[in-house]
Amino acid sequence: MKPVDVLVISDKYDFTTDFVCLELEKRQVNYLxxxxxxxxxxxxxxxxSNFEIYVTMGNCKFNISNETLKGIYYRAPIFLREVNQTERSIEEQLYSEQWMSFVRNLLIFEEVIWLNNPEKTYKAENKIxxxxxxxxxxxxxxxxxxTNAQPxxxxxxxxxxxxxxxxFNIKGKEGFVYSNIFQKxxxxxxxxxxxxxxxxxxxxxxxxIRVTVVGNDVFATSITSKGRGVEIDWRIVKDDVDFTTVSLPIHIQEKCIQLVKELxxxxxxxxxxxxxxxxxxxxEINPTGEWAWLVHTTGQLIPQSITDMLVSK
Structure with a gap:
């Protein structure tokens, strides 16, 4: 039975999580x-009887307990947005709902470092x-x-x-709404x-400017095209933009750190x-935001910072 020091909750094809797992392996941390x-x-x-969790994967058995667990890396939004709700079978709906409830009940591990706690994420996902x-x-x-009126x-x-x-599901394809500029x-x-x-x-x-905050660590990145700011939502033209590590004024850094803590x-x-x-x-702030593209483009040490926090207990 292998004790677990760090628990990671993610999806099979979440490449952002892969960076953290690679860093955990590099440090020889017992993670699941x-x-x-x-x-x-x-x-x-x-x-x-002891509020522990036992997991079997093939021939491997793991024990998750307050005795050994230091941190939980939770890589999922709380507001799950399913675009094919009406097409899901009863089994698929049951799977999603009940396992999501199981994940929420991991809050029994109250003393560990959560990155991020689902309760706090639920609140922090709200834009206003x-x-x-x-x-x-x-x-x-x-x-x-x-508003839903003419302002x-x-x-x-x-x-x-x-x-x-x-x-949205539009004729079998997923659609995503970006920010747009409109005339009055x-x-x-x-x-x-x-x-x-x-x-x-x-x-x-x-x-x-994308600012990635991990505890007291701040990684700031400017997003430009041909040396100038992008007028529209930069994600629409993401293949034509440049990402550059920048330094923020100290008072802005402090505000970013404090905002994360306040939430x-x-x-x-x-x-x-x-x-x-x-x-x-x-x-805005995204409590489950992507950052793998920043590692690829700028070499920022975000997975190292996240791992530092997860094993810091």
């Missing part, structure tokens, strides 16, 4: 990776809650309206985005009755924009 899409291949039992916390800490935030607008252009990440008249003439949208001040020229997190992927006047504006 459970993929949510492979739970049916494991034999798992939770015993309430993020803006409230950021504003409280002194961040500049864009003027934001959430009174004063500027000529605005950024329009979904309130939550929006996935287009917004005021749009039919918004069916769902609220987020309308924010349009700021340009600007440079997008009860250990990790956060923060999106800022830097205006032409060198003002930094907070857009």
């Amino acid at each position: 990776r459970l993929n949510r899409d492979e739970f049916h291949t494991y034999k798992i039992q939770l015993d309430t 809650v993020q803006l409230k916390y950021a504003k409280k800490l002194g961040f500049n935030i864009p003027y934001t309206i959430v 009174e607008l004063f500027n000529e252009k605005y950024v329009v985005k979904s309130l939550d990440t929006a996935f 008249k287009e917004i005021q003439n749009a039919n918004l009755e069916w769902a609220p949208v987020t309308i924010q001040d349009y700021i340009y020229p600007k440079t997008d 009860g997190l250990k990790f956060g992927a923060i999106d800022l924009i830097k205006s032409e006047e060198n003002n930094y504006v907070f857009l």
